[in-house]
Amino acid sequence: NASTFTCRVIAGTGSDMYSAITGGIGALRGPKHGGANEVSDEIQKRYKNAHEAEADIRRRLASKEIVMGFGHPV
Helix, strand or coil, rough: HHHHHHHHHHHEEEEEEEEHHEEEEEHCCCCCHHHHHHHHHHHHHHHHCCCHHHHHHHHHHHHCCCCCCCCCCC
């Protein structure tokens, strides 16, 4: 995944462990990686019930929109 890859690349340059971990955390925060969890959580909070959630997800799928929390963009 992106954060592990980032850590390994930074460590591979001979940089210190703290820089590698900081880089990994930065990658994890992105909206297409760990930050996607936050977006997914915010979307789920919008729904008042399961029927509303299902209708919105079906609409998003029909429109070929991304449904956060399902699948992986890679």
